[in-house]
Amino acid sequence: MRRSTTSGPVLGLLATALLASTGQLATSAQAAELVWARYGDLDSLDPHRATSTLSMQVWDQIYDTLLAFDADGQPQPHLAKSWEISEDGLTYTLALEDGVVCHDGSPFDANDVKFTIDRAFDEAQPSLTRTAWGPIESVEVVDTLTVKVSMSSKFGAFLPFLADSFSSIVCDTNTADTFGSSTAIGAGPFKLVEWVKGDAVTLEKNPDYRNFGKPVENMGPPHLDRLVIKTVPEPQTRLAALQTGEVHVAEPPFDDIAAIREAGELEIVVADNTGQNVFWEFAISRPPFDDIRARQAVAYGTDPEMAIDIIYGGLSQREWCPIARGVFGNDQEFCEQFGYEYDPEKAVELLAELGYGPDNPLETTMFVWTGGNRHKLAEIFQAQLAQVGINAAIEIMDIGTMNARVKEQNELVDDPSPGTFDMMTWSWYDPDILYALWHSPGAYSGFTTPELDAMLELTRTTIEPEARLAAVQDVIQYLMENAVHVGLYTPGWEWVFAVRPEVSGFKVGAFLHPMFNDVEVKE
């Protein structure tokens, strides 16, 4: 399936007209209010009931976390000022900051941490990301500012998880049935005023807010009085709203970023260290990709550097590792040793060994997910592969469907059709994503071996950083040498923000967390 883009040139013309038409940008009506327009709405105000980035970005404003990622993506003390790990690595004792209050005025303490974790593990309705918390057995309130978390086995990804929005601390006063749909009490920089589903979330400043570890300059309450997070699905409408001043921050239309930059009136902020990684992944249950040489031929036969340069310009970078930049264990030099530099001749050789040649090309299908001009990227890869003797049809689908189809492909062992490969993507803050993807039975029922299982288990149960790094790198080497998970580029999809000139202090933290603590809007 090829997606047509007949509206592209027309929209481009309109966008150019939009940009050219407004020499002077309108000014904001209310200095202390900022409107941020996004393409979609959050799914739930309850951090245990959703997994989308759009939801996480709102939770970031309402809730706080025990740890916080610094600009490089490393977890730092935040609401937990310090912690001790028992010698057996099974117990974490966290000391909390004093004087923090929840939005309803109740003190933030160890009971809120216990409430949050117990709720995530509630048998009747566990958190959708329960497994990411690790093998937690119990949570004990030692005193009001000390909490002890006990694990059944060691879990190396626990501390990074405590800096992620999925571990947002929900105050224990969130007992109303409306929690998640119309109420939410946290200790974050903004309080919930109202959520009109599909339309906007209105937040107001939390005057009692204290920042301990977030990578922003402001250690107190936000400068903004109100933050309105509005849903505007159509990119051209978002751009028009930015132009009129109705909106201050928004994702612009992808194809218009160059024109916006050239016009020079809106600032373009490109999210860095997003945790997103795009990679080749193969249905290994049947030919042709049950043979490592076919997988390697795809890797050698495609040139991601050239492809992303053409399609994304400076918005994406070549990624050698199976985990994204900013994630613990990502080391470009290390990964490059085991990577597949573009080598079409090598690809042809490998295909010849498998019996493929000019008269007998390898037939397969490439799955790609919609959006972000990836269909164009796929066409470049398709052309490159055709040159080495791989006929790859392209199928474009939404990411959810692709996830399900990839799993299904791996499970079609005896199917006579050739196995597929896909441009897959994941976003995560820790190399533990590799465990989720490749430990038996595997997120996609794909490549697994007992050897890899053991190596992945070691990445989980090793806590000491140097030893864990070695364990993670062993897994990276194994996955790359077996051409199972071949890194392509990062970030994986469009997280570019256009910001109006009267706005200052807007930052996007590691792993796609826009931060408004420093933001000011000039009159």
Next chain:
Amino acid sequence: MLRYIAQRLAAAAVTIWVATVAVTLLIHAVPGDPVRIMYAKFQSTPEQLEAVRTSLGLDQPIHVQYAMYLGRLVEGDLGRTIVGDQPVLDVLLARFPATLTLAVASLAIAILVGMPLGFLAAYKRGTWVDIGAMLVAIVGVSMPHFWLGLLLLFFFALQLGWLPVAGSGIANLVLPALTLGLANAAVLARLTRSAMIDIFDQDFVRTAQAKGLPKTVVLYRHALRAGLVPIVSMLGLQFAYLMGGAIVVENVFAWNGVGRLAIEAVFARDYPLIQGFILFFASIVVIVSVIIDVLYAFLDPRIRYG
């Protein structure tokens, strides 16, 4: 008359019944495992997926699934959304007033612009007025809502700064209502023109003219009243068309109605919500059609006895 209404209601019930069958089958038209696709973005264990499959009845034979669905429907239960875990009916009803407001405002614009334009074109048939009016109508009919919306946005919001770009306030209603209304005005203008041309050629109009009645009386009392009958019947279809157009226009202007909700549901693969939307939408269209049919029968007695 009662028999006629009963016939229309029976036909409406059959149409809605077909819609219930269609929405039950819809979930099985998805390539692959629908539960896995629906829950693809969640870190769900096989046990959790199985529990979902059981709760949706997808582990049952299709006729049992349909019976379960009908049973729930009778109780007003359209299921719960995958995203946010809310009752589907509540979610639809919360967003419906916005779409209804938009549809009514658009219909008003369509009537106020389209009918006079069509009437004028018919009255001035063959002149430049007629050609000009129909040219405008053809452009209006041909132009996609999406494109017209962006053009209106460009001129009225961006260039002139008269109206806001996106949102769900009163001022925000103007642009989406104009977009939908003008596109439908074009359709209505063409319909009105052809209906009025037919009427102008009728004997009773010629007779009225021959009797020496004033032109305004002939036009407004005799011709227009008679011409209204087919136009009113088309308004029902127009309303359904407006509801469909709302899906696109609501998205362009971030108008928070059920049309946008449908798009959100499709992107989120929220099947219970998609099913609910289709059934809800089909029911609205059917109900409006019945009302229009009945109204039509009142306007034209030949229909109820025909």
